[in-house]
Amino acid sequence: MNFAHICVVLVEPQGPLNIGSVCRAMMNFGFSDLRLVNPVADHLCDDARRMAVKASGILEGARLFPDLPSALADCNLAYGTTRRFGKYREDFLHPDDAAREFIPATQGGRVAWVFGREDKGLETSELDLCQRFVTIPTDDACPSMNLAQSVSICLYETSRVAAIACGKTAGRKSTSSIATLEAMYRHMRDTLTDIGFLDPQNPDHILRSFRRIFGRAGLNDREVRILRGLWSRLDWLNGQRREE
Structure with missing residues (x-):
């Protein structure tokens, strides 16, 4: 299945092990467009390469951007992930629900999964650039998930829903950039x-x-x-x- 119109955006990732693990998850589920916004870690260091394993091509092909607006400039739709709730953070989707919207939207242009920093996630101003919010339901005893694990869950749901909906998404209108x-x-x-x-x-x-x-x-x-x-x-x- 071709996911060329889907990109994974990591905002200021801090851990090279996480970046490498994200690359491996992307290759597991058939994704290849990785975008790093002002990464704190060296994404080409030995730790990142070791965790990427056979996905080193995705790691080496990752594109770097100074900020989130430039990373999303060619995207028509962005789904921002967050664990924090508040005044400007409502109307959340779970990954499976998001994927059901996500896959048809790729026919109208490029769509992005956006993930925030390991320690504090996405800022409100960054979520402003995302049309939909996604949260992964977790237990209150340990609500925050590892970055690479979060990416894996979202990409798995995207891949699963795409396999089910293949050939049934015609007629979706093309959304604005x-x-x-x-x-x-x-x-x-x-x-x-x-x-x-x-x-x-x-x-x-x-x-x-x-x-x-x-x-x-x-x-x-x-x-x-x-x-x-x-x-x-x-x-x-x-x-x-x-x-x-």
Whole structure:
């Protein structure tokens, strides 16, 4: 099965053993696109190579990025993994549910699994770039999982669901790229702040709710253009109001 449109993104991974183990898990389940965001560890050191075993090609082919936006620039959809819950962290999927959404989405473009740091996971600003949140249900006595184990579970579910759904995903609309969506959100923030809908001291408070709504909708390019047309119309009407 071809998973060329699926990438695995590790944000600031700290352990070379984990990076090597992730490569091995990727090869186990048929994935090859590994992206490392500002890695703390040397991903080509002996420890990483030893854990990668036969997946050294994935390790050596891993691409490095300075930040998460650049790593996701060519992706249309990103699923961020997290164990922490809170005001801006809700509406979670489990890996099997995420995979059922994930596989059809690959027909519309590149999709990313995004994993955070071993010690503190993904920051809220990084989760803002992800349209869906995924958490692995674990026991309260030891809720945090090892990075490589988390990747293995998510990739296993993706591979399993893909095998079941093979040939049954035609007709999925092509979703907009993350770069296109972020441009829309910037326009949206400026417009809604300008008309007084968003609090200029904390515009992202409400904007994050819109991100979740539009993330679930899976906007395509035409839908993004329609929404940006709405923001532009509001900009014009607000300008007219000020002139009067």
